Amino acid sequence: MPTCSPARLDRAHSPPSPQGSRRFRIAGADLSASVSVFLIALPLSLGIALATGAPLQAGLVAAAVGGLVAGRFGGAPLQVSGPAAGLTVVTAELIQRYGWRTTCAITALAGLAQLGLAALRVARSALAVSPAIVHGMLAGIGATIALAQLHIVLGGTPQSSAIDNALGLPAQLAASHPAALSVSALTIAVLLLWPRLPGRTGRIVRKVPAALVAVAVATALAAFAGLSLPRVDLPSWRSHALSGLPEGPVLGIAAAVLTITLVGSVESLLSAVAVDKLTAARKVPAVRIPRADLDRELAGQGAANLVSGALGGLPVTGVAVRSTANVSAGAVSRNSTMLHGAWIVVAALLLVSVLDLIPLAALAALVMVVGVQMVSITHLRSVRRNRETLVYAVTLVAVVFAGVLEGVAIGIGVAVAVALHRLTRTRITVAQHDGRHVVRARGQLTFLAVPRLSRALHQVPPGVPAIIELDGSFMDHAAFEAIQHWQDTHVAHGGRVELTGRSGGRIAEPAAHSCCRPWTPWRNHHCHEAKPAARGPAGRRLASGLSLFQRNTAPLVRDELARLAREGQQPSQLFLTCADSRLVTSMITASGPGDLFTVRNVGNLVPLPGEESGDDSVAAAIEYAVEVLKVESITVCGHSGCGAMQALMNTPLEGGEPTPLRRWLRHGQPSLRRMRSRHHAWARISGRLPADAVEQLCLTNVVQQLEHLRAHESVARALAEGRLELHGLYFHVGEAQAYLLTGDDTDEVFDRVGPSHSIAESHA
Numbered sequence: 001m002p003t004c005s006p007a008r009l010d011r012a013h014s015p016p017s018p019q020g021s022r023r024f025r026i027a028g029a030d031l032s033a034s035v036s037v038f039l040i041a042l043p044l045s046l047g048i049a050l051a052t053g054a055p056l057q058a059g060l061v062a063a064a065v066g067g068l069v070a071g072r073f074g075g076a077p078l079q080v081s082g083p084a085a086g087l088t089v090v091t092a093e094l095i096q097r098y099g100w101r102t103t104c105a106i107t108a109l110a111g112l113a114q115l116g117l118a119a120l121r122v123a124r125s126a127l128a129v130s131p132a133i134v135h136g137m138l139a140g141i142g143a144t145i146a147l148a149q150l151h152i153v154l155g156g157t158p159q160s161s162a163i164d165n166a167l168g169l170p171a172q173l174a175a176s177h178p179a180a181l182s183v184s185a186l187t188i189a190v191l192l193l194w195p196r197l198p199g200r201t202g203r204i205v206r207k208v209p210a211a212l213v214a215v216a217v218a219t220a221l222a223a224f225a226g227l228s229l230p231r232v233d234l235p236s237w238r239s240h241a242l243s244g245l246p247e248g249p250v251l252g253i254a255a256a257v258l259t260i261t262l263v264g265s266v267e268s269l270l271s272a273v274a275v276d277k278l279t280a281a282r283k284v285p286a287v288r289i290p291r292a293d294l295d296r297e298l299a300g301q302g303a304a305n306l307v308s309g310a311l312g313g314l315p316v317t318g319v320a321v322r323s324t325a326n327v328s329a330g331a332v333s334r335n336s337t338m339l340h341g342a343w344i345v346v347a348a349l350l351l352v353s354v355l356d357l358i359p360l361a362a363l364a365a366l367v368m369v370v371g372v373q374m375v376s377i378t379h380l381r382s383v384r385r386n387r388e389t390l391v392y393a394v395t396l397v398a399v400v401f402a403g404v405l406e407g408v409a410i411g412i413g414v415a416v417a418v419a420l421h422r423l424t425r426t427r428i429t430v431a432q433h434d435g436r437h438v439v440r441a442r443g444q445l446t447f448l449a450v451p452r453l454s455r456a457l458h459q460v461p462p463g464v465p466a467i468i469e470l471d472g473s474f475m476d477h478a479a480f481e482a483i484q485h486w487q488d489t490h491v492a493h494g495g496r497v498e499l500t501g502r503s504g505g506r507i508a509e510p511a512a513h514s515c516c517r518p519w520t521p522w523r524n525h526h527c528h529e530a531k532p533a534a535r536g537p538a539g540r541r542l543a544s545g546l547s548l549f550q551r552n553t554a555p556l557v558r559d560e561l562a563r564l565a566r567e568g569q570q571p572s573q574l575f576l577t578c579a580d581s582r583l584v585t586s587m588i589t590a591s592g593p594g595d596l597f598t599v600r601n602v603g604n605l606v607p608l609p610g611e612e613s614g615d616d617s618v619a620a621a622i623e624y625a626v627e628v629l630k631v632e633s634i635t636v637c638g639h640s641g642c643g644a645m646q647a648l649m650n651t652p653l654e655g656g657e658p659t660p661l662r663r664w665l666r667h668g669q670p671s672l673r674r675m676r677s678r679h680h681a682w683a684r685i686s687g688r689l690p691a692d693a694v695e696q697l698c699l700t701n702v703v704q705q706l707e708h709l710r711a712h713e714s715v716a717r718a719l720a721e722g723r724l725e726l727h728g729l730y731f732h733v734g735e736a737q738a739y740l741l742t743g744d745d746t747d748e749v750f751d752r753v754g755p756s757h758s759i760a761e762s763h764a
Contacts (some may be wrong), residue, residue: 007706026331026335026339027287027332027335027677029329029330029331029332029336030331030332030333030336030339031336031339032329032330033325033326033329033330033331033336034331034335034336034337034338034339034340034342034343035340035343036325036329036343037080037322037325037326037329037336037337037340037344038327038339038340038347039208039209039211039212040209040211040321040325041063041067041080041082041340041344041446042060042063042211042212042344042347043079043211043212043214043215043358043363043366044061044082044083044211044321044366044367045059045060045062045063045082045083045320045344046060046232046355046358046363047059047363047364047366047367047370047454048083048084048085048088048314048365048367049083049314050152050360050364050367051085051088051092051145051148051149051364051367052088052091052092052314053092053095053096054091054095054097054100054103054314055100055240055241055312056232056233056234056314057234057237057240057312057348058083058100058314059083059313059314060313060344060347060348061308061311061312061313061314061348062082062083062313062314062315062316062345063082063083063341063344064313064342064345064348065304065307065308065311065313065316065339065341066081066083066304066308066316066319066341067080067081067082067338067339067340067341067342068338068341068342068343068345069300069303069304069308069341069590070300070301070303070304070316070318070337071300071334071337071338071340071341072298072300072334072338073296073299073303073304074296074297074299074300074301074304074318074334075272075292075293075294075295075296075297075299075300075758076272076275076276076293076297076318076323077289077290077292077333077334077337078273078275078279078291078326078327078331078333078334078336078337079268079271079272079275079292079297079318079323079326079337079607080318080319080322080323080325080326080337080340081268081300081301081316081317081318081319081337082302082316082317082319082322083313083314083315083316084264084267084315084316084317084318084319085141085142085145085367085370085371085374086138086141086263086264086267086317086374087142087260087263087264087267087314087315087317088141088145088188088367089141089144089145089399089403089404090256090259090260090263090315090403090404090405091260091314091315092148093403094106094256094442096249097248097252097258098246098248098253099247099250100241101241101242101243101244102244102245102246102247102248103310104241104242104243104309104310104312104313105243105244105245105246106246106253106256106257106260106309107243107305107308107309107314107315108243108305108308108309108310108311108407109246109253109257109309110257110260110261110264110305110309110315110652111301111302111303111304111306111308111309112305112306112421112719113257113261113266113302113307114207114261114265114298114299114301114302114305115257115299115302115303115306116297116302117261117265117298117302118295118298118299118302119299121295122295123265123269123294123295123297123298124294124456129266129412130388130391130411130412130415131379131382131383131388132383132386132388132389132391132392132395132411132415133378133391133392133408133411133412133415134266134267134270134397135379135380135382135383135392136383136391136392136393136394136395136396136399136407136411137263137396137399137404137407137408137411138261138267138374138376138379139374139375139376139379139392139396139399140395140396140397140398140399140400140404140407141371141374141399142370142371142372142374142375143162143283143374143375143396143398143400144162144165144371144374144400144627145367145368145370145371145374146166146368146372147162147166147169148165148466149163149364149365149367149368150165150169150368151165151168151169151172152175152180152360152361152364153180153181153184153361153364153365153368154172154173154175154176154180154181154184155175155176155177155178155179155180155181155361156172156175156176156177160394162400163400163401168229179222179227179228179361180229180359180361181361181378182221182227183218183221183222183227183229183359183361183362183365184218184361184362184364184365184368185365186214186216186217186218186221187215187216187217187361187362187365187366188365188368188369189371190210190213190214190217190218190368191211191214191365191366193212194206194210194213194214195210199446201491205587206714209325211366212480214362214365214366214605215358215363215366218358218359218361218362218365219357219358219359219362222362223357224355227359229359229360229361230359230360230361231356231357231358231359231360232355232356232358232359232363233356234348234352234355234356237348237349240312241311241312242311242312243309243310243311243312245352246713247646255405258405259404259405260305262405262408263317263404263405263408264301264305264315264316265301265315266296266300267318268298268301268318269294269297269298269318271317271318271319271320271323272292272294272297272318273292273294274320274323274324274669275292275318275323275324275327276291276292278323278324278327278328279327289332296558297318301316301317301318304316309684310389313533321370322340328339334761379392379486380392380580386555387685388415388418390414390461390544391411391414391415391418394410394411394414395407395408395410395411395414396746398410398411400426407592412528419427422443422444423442423444423446423448423474424444424446424449425443426441426443426444426445426446426448426449426452426453427440427441427442427443427582428440428441428442428449428452428456429456430456430459430460432733435464435465436464436465436466436467436607437459437460437461437464437465437467438466438467438469439456439457439460439466439467439468439469440469440471441453441468441469441470441471442471443471444474444475445474445475445476445479446474446475446476446478446479447476447478447479449479449685450478450479450482453479453482453483454482454486455527457482457483457486458486460490460495461497462490462493462494463493463494463495463496464495465496465497465498466490466495466496466497466498467497467498467499467500468483468487468497468498468499468500469486470499470500483499487499504747544683555720556596557593560592560593560594561593564593564594569594569597569629570629571594571595571596571597571625571629571631571633572595572596572631572633573595573596573597573631573632573633573634573635574596574597574598574599574621574622574625574626574629574631574633574634574635575596575597575598575599575634575635575637576598576599576600576604576606576618576634576635576636576637576705577590577598577599577600577604577606577635577636577637577638577639578600578601578602578603578637578638578639578642578644579600579601579602580639580642580643582639582733583637583639583731583733585598585600585637586737588637588731589747597621597625597629597631599618599621599622601617601618601664602643602644602661602664602665603642603644603645603648603664603665603667603668604636604638604642604701604702604703604705605618605639605644605664605667605668605701605705606618606636606667606705606709606712607619607667607707607708608667608670608711609711609712609713610666615664619712622634622709622712622714623714625713626715626718627714628708630723631724632723632724633724633725633726633727634709634715634724634725634726634727635726635727635728635729636702636705636706636709636726636727636728637729637730637731638698638699638701638702638728638729638730638731639698639730639731639732639733639734640695640698640730640731640733640734640735641694641733641734642667642694642698642701643703644668645668645671645694645697645698646694647661647665648665648668648669648671648672648697649672649693649694649697651665668684668701670704670708671697671700671701671704671705672697674700674703674704675693675696675700680700680748681748682696682700682748683699683700683703683748683749683750684748684749684750685699685730685739685749685750686739686751687748687749687753698730699748699750700748702728702729702730702741703728703741703748706726706728706741709726710726727740728740728741728742728750729741730750737752737753737754738752738754739751740753
């Protein structure tokens with residue numbers, strides 16, 4: 001059987017050779033991606049600087065530093081950093097309160113704080129913040145930005161707070177400036193319509209970013225129509241204001257540093273995780289992008305903020321929009337991010353006269369659309385699905401009315417209160433049904449619910465049959481002890497106690513009420529003999545199981561299944577095994593949706609080509625897996641106590657009625673002949689001989705079916721090309737132990753698979 005040699009495995013997972021790393025090379029994909037990101041970042045950087053009230057050059061400084069410094073030292077290779085809308089409200093407030101030079105100093109101090117947090121390796125802790133709080137914070141910031149920029153879109157000047165902007169909006173609408181409104185409307189129209197251009201021409205022109213096209217079209221209209229509008233005014237770099245010593249109350253400056261540190265860090269780290277998911281889902285052959293090192297990414301963001309603040313730039317964070325564009329454009333390394341920063345520097349030095357033509361109304365419209373998009377419908381659906389709407393809404397309103405740091409603090413308080421409420425909210429009822437007392441506990445069972453639980457249990461008279469129905473995902477030790485003590489006492493007085501989940505299925509102990517997920521290790525999943533009447537109709541059991549899946553498991557796998565639905569299946573192996581109900585392939589292989597292309601039949605048989613007797617289902621699956629799905633391996637899995645092998649040994653196939661089962665088992669005759677032949681040694685299992693003839697036939701059948709696989713044309717061709725491996729597996733049901741075929745045709749040995757053993761280490 002073809003194998004993966006150590007050398008081949010090393011080559012597949014090793015970094016590039018030293019010779020290739022000595023010279024600095026820029027891939028063509030990185031070059032084109034950097035241009036795409038630059039064209040998006042340039043107008044956005046100017047627009048965000050305008051929204052904060054900072055010098056417009058500060059946006060260009062932050063974009064350049066984000067690309068060059070964070071791109072070089074950050075831990076997420078494809079993440080693009082720069083001035084972000086998420087810090088617009090905070091920065092605008094700081095500029096109004098402390099002035100520009102002190103705001104730059106606060107940015108630099110926030111960078112130092114991020115470097116300190118990175119040294120403490122606490123980056124993962126930022127991901128513990130509830131997504132509802134993060135989404136609510138971003139939505140609140142987006143609403144505040146949109147309200148402020150709407151005044152500029154209408155030709156006016158924004159106020160200092162979201163409340164003032166909302167109250168002053170009617171007067172601004174009455175005194176709107178037609179020229180500014182027309183330029184803004186054109187900008188918004190192009191932004192929304194450009195990604196929807198139809199046809200082949202639309203696909204080609206859509207490669208140019210919508211933000212750049214919208215600002216360019218609005219600028220051209222204003223120039224050719226001779227509209228009198230405020231425009232971008234980039235002063236000489238000689239007069240650019242750098243950072244100064246912070247001036248103001250110590251506590252106020254410390255709070256400002258903390259706000260920029262926390263908001264910038266959380267946004268950057270969440271963006272890095274999102275970029276990881278986008279990169280993993282991207283289909284780029286022969287390119288391996290390492291996962292984000294979050295602590296290094298936090299350090300890179302700290303270094304960028306330190307440099308940006310010192311050079312008079314805006315705060316820097318990882319930016320989801322530009323990062324998504326970078327991944328979508330096909331970037332393969334951090335060179336694309338760094339190049340985009342270099343293009344920003346070139347534009348800031350050489351394109352000042354072009355940038356000065358841009359109307360401020362166009363930039364305001366661009367940033368307003370970004371602010372509106374921060375109130376994401378996708379986030380709203382996710383929050384609603386996970387019952388976090390209250391946390392989201394409170395955080396959003398608090399950010400708008402009280403400020404970012406205060407809003408996040410209020411959101412965290414509400415999230416904690418909601419979690420405690422859910423933890424303590426337990427409904428316990430007692431009822432009688434068919435002569436049995438049923439105690440139902442809905443919700444989490446903690447020590448706080450023990451008094452009510454004890455009162456309910458003691459309402460059950462001694463000596464009567466009782467059912468305790470548990471419907472929750474958590475039970476602490478105090479609740480477990482209370483149930484166990486009552487159960488022991490009730491049984492001692494002649495009673496009978498049955499513990500069930502909500503579906504009515506028995507569980508072995510009170511702690512075993514979590515739903516079983518097929519691809520995770522099962523816990524206390526015992527099947528008990530029961531009369532059909534007690535178990536209920538099969539349809540009801542099926543409906544109950546489906547209900548449990550929809551309630552407990554579907555929310556956990558919905559995103560992954562949605563991705564598979566979009567991208568199609570890409571399994572790594574064909575897994576051919578028996579139809580026996582005790583053999584749960586996903587549990588044995590610790591695999592999930594999309595991992596295995598599975599074929600199950602009676603006896604895990606692979607008919608030889610030409611002997612299918614009209615049934616090509618197995619051959620068709622093999623051909624499809626090898627030729628279409630391009631699987632890398634095929635595994636034949638037998639198991640102990642196989643009924644097909646017992647039937648093969650005990651039922652004469654000649655004579656008698658030719659039933660479908662008899663006709664199918666004829667494909668197992670070569671395995672039976674192989675076991676009885678003197679030309680083949682008996683297979684051994686982990687150094688011992690099989691326990692009986694049935695186990696010997698089960699083992700021999702795996703080896704024989706591997707030979708049948710080689711006889712299929714598609715398999716033989718793939719083996720010859722070195723792109724396919726064959727593996728034999730034997731699963732002992734009673735021992736819950738897997739054994740992997742490691743011998744050859746003359747020495748068939750099945751070795752025990754332990755925690756340190758893998759398929760790659762075996763050969764057959």
